[in-house]
Amino acid sequence: MISRAVVSVSMKRSRITADIFIPLGFIILLLVGWEYIVKLRSIPDWILPGPVQVVRTFVDNAPLIAKHAQSTMIECLAGFALAILFSFIVVFLMDEISLFRKALYPLIIASQTIPIVSVAPLFIIWFGYGMLPKIIVVVLVCFFPIAISLLSGLAAVDNDYLELFRSMQAGRIKIFRMVKLPLAMPAFFSGLRISAAYSVMGAVIGEWLGAKQGLGIYMTLSQRSFQVDRVFAAILAVTVLSAALFLLVSLIERVVIPWNRLNEK
Amino acid sequence: MPEIVVEGVSKTLGGMLTLGGVNLKAGDRDFAGILGPSGCGKSTLFNIISGLMRPDQGRVYIDGLDVTGRTGRVSYMRQKDLLLPSLNIVENVSIPLALKGMPKKRACAQAAAHFKQFGLDGFEKYYPSQLSGGMRQRAAMLRTYLFSSDILLLDEPFASLDAITKRKMQAWLIEVFNAISPTVMYITHDVDEALYLCDRIYVLSACPTVVKLEITVPFCRPPHGRTIVDREYGVIRDKVMEALEI
Numbered sequence: 031m032i033s034r035a036v037v038s039v040s041m042k043r044s045r046i047t048a049d050i051f052i053p054l055g056f057i058i059l060l061l062v063g064w065e066y067i068v069k070l071r072s073i074p075d076w077i078l079p080g081p082v083q084v085v086r087t088f089v090d091n092a093p094l095i096a097k098h099a100q101s102t103m104i105e106c107l108a109g110f111a112l113a114i115l116f117s118f119i120v121v122f123l124m125d126e127i128s129l130f131r132k133a134l135y136p137l138i139i140a141s142q143t144i145p146i147v148s149v150a151p152l153f154i155i156w157f158g159y160g161m162l163p164k165i166i167v168v169v170l171v172c173f174f175p176i177a178i179s180l181l182s183g184l185a186a187v188d189n190d191y192l193e194l195f196r197s198m199q200a201g202r203i204k205i206f207r208m209v210k211l212p213l214a215m216p217a218f219f220s221g222l223r224i225s226a227a228y229s230v231m232g233a234v235i236g237e238w239l240g241a242k243q244g245l246g247i248y249m250t251l252s253q254r255s256f257q258v259d260r261v262f263a264a265i266l267a268v269t270v271l272s273a274a275l276f277l278l279v280s281l282i283e284r285v286v287i288p289w290n291r292l293n294e295k
Numbered sequence: 296m297p298e299i300v301v302e303g304v305s306k307t308l309g310g311m312l313t314l315g316g317v318n319l320k321a322g323d324r325d326f327a328g329i330l331g332p333s334g335c336g337k338s339t340l341f342n343i344i345s346g347l348m349r350p351d352q353g354r355v356y357i358d359g360l361d362v363t364g365r366t367g368r369v370s371y372m373r374q375k376d377l378l379l380p381s382l383n384i385v386e387n388v389s390i391p392l393a394l395k396g397m398p399k400k401r402a403c404a405q406a407a408a409h410f411k412q413f414g415l416d417g418f419e420k421y422y423p424s425q426l427s428g429g430m431r432q433r434a435a436m437l438r439t440y441l442f443s444s445d446i447l448l449l450d451e452p453f454a455s456l457d458a459i460t461k462r463k464m465q466a467w468l469i470e471v472f473n474a475i476s477p478t479v480m481y482i483t484h485d486v487d488e489a490l491y492l493c494d495r496i497y498v499l500s501a502c503p504t505v506v507k508l509e510i511t512v513p514f515c516r517p518p519h520g521r522t523i524v525d526r527e528y529g530v531i532r533d534k535v536m537e538a539l540e541i
């Protein structure tokens with residue numbers, strides 16, 4: 031037993047090494063290379079600042095960036111929550127009523143071919159420069175991965191489960207709630223993680239075209255005045271926000287479906 | 296007096312006549328085995344008896360009542376345990392009680408009262424993935440029993456287990472069933488398992504499926520998984536094998 035425990039601990043350690051230190055080392059290597067090239071070629075800051083300069087700008091402008099990031103975050107969370115709500119409603123209807131499924135499925139797939147940047151300006155025309163048009167963009171960006179993963183999770187539920195519960199005289203709603211929904215949860219959360227990362231991008235695209243506040247407009251203004259280091263600092267902020275949201279979703283996943291981690295072993 | 300009568304049941308599936316007029320019967324407290332080649336429609340037959348599927352022709356009677364196409368009277372267990380990964384064992388097992396409208400707490404308590412008999416003592420709070428295959432099947436069996444305790448349809452319940460676990464489960468099953476004496480229909484691929492467990496065996500033909508051989512097993516079940524030494528054993532076994540064209 032002892033030797034087995036030791037083996038598993040050392041295996042765990044080597045896995046952590048592989049999962050964390052290898053990508054981390056690679057990123058550091060890239061950053062060092064970037065800094066080196068910028069310094070060696072003495073590239074001016076307004077064309078390409080080095081990572082050291084980016085971090086310095088980020089720290090110097092932290093209060094301002096935080097203020098912009100706050101708006102972006104609010105738009106993200108609101109859009110994300112609405113996207114979850116909508117996808118649950120739509121997917122429930124599609125799963126239970128085949129007419130809905132037939133009518134909506136092609137539409138949902140086709141909607142993905144519309145470039146979001148081309149419709150975002152319309153939202154500004156219709157809804158102004160406030161948060162609403164950005165939230166709509168986030169909803170549109172997030173809805174698809176969530177809805178599709180939920181749909182495929184529901185479709186993947188073993189028919190034998192459904193027959194078993196039908197033989198026990200469970201009604202449709204009960205079967206959906208007790209069987210289909212829990213079994214589809216792991217797939218749903220993998221879609222959720224993807225759209226968590228997308229949602230920040232959606233908000234930034236929305237802000238790009240015009241906003242009172244937000245990382246997107248901060249980026250646009252910085253870029254227009256050739257403050258490329260600020261653009262990079264904003265990109266850094268977007269990355270941090272996306273990662274934070276991704277982690278938040280992973281955390282929620284652990285709370286909502288703790289049993290899923292048992293299955294993965 | 297739980298008694299299952301299947302009368303002239305036929306069913307066409309995917310354009311092929313699968314069941315071609317099957318007649319069989321399991322009397323009160325009978326343990327009836329159903330043997331037949333793969334794909335001959337044994338599971339389809341259970342789907343019909345349980346009311347999940349309507350036969351094209353024929354009727355199903357339970358206790359003399361016509362229950363064709365109606366679910367809810369019999370409980371039905373399959374080869375897969377079909378436990379929900381999202382619930383622990385006691386919650387899983389108490390599902391049929393909860394579905395009948397019992398409050399969750401009482402359902403769990405009532406289910407837990409059977410855990411010792413079903414060899415699940417102490418595993419109430421475990422999740423299905425933490426249990427061995429044999430234990431999961433026992434949990435599925437308990438869930439089946441809690442839905443309807445007097446008529447059980449078992450569709451190859453031990454087919455996915457290894458030989459040793461399977462043998463243990465058979466001995467255990469005999470013990471439990473001696474205690475609760477339900478009426479059972481039991482699908483299996485395993486001739487020896489059928490001879491070991493069943494009072495009566497139906498051998499089905501290939502499609503279109505009819506009952507090819509009905510045989511009563513005269514010897515008693517041996518205690519604790521001992522070998523059956525009755526002289527009739529070989530004779531009956533050969534008859535069944537012949538009917539199966541093995």
Ligand SMILES: Nc1ncnc2c1ncn2[C@@H]1O[C@H](COP(=O)(O)OP(=O)(O)O)[C@@H](O)[C@H]1O
Pocket residue numbers: 308309313331332333334335336337338339340
């Ligand atoms: N829903 C269905 N639609 C069409 N064909 C089916 C369906 N269910 C089963 N079948 C076919 O009917 C035959 C009998 O299936 P089944 O009852 O599962 O056989 P068994 O349990 O005896 O192995 C098989 O050939 C199977 O492919």
Ligand SMILES: [Mg+2]
Pocket residue numbers: 337338450
């Ligand atoms: Mg089968």
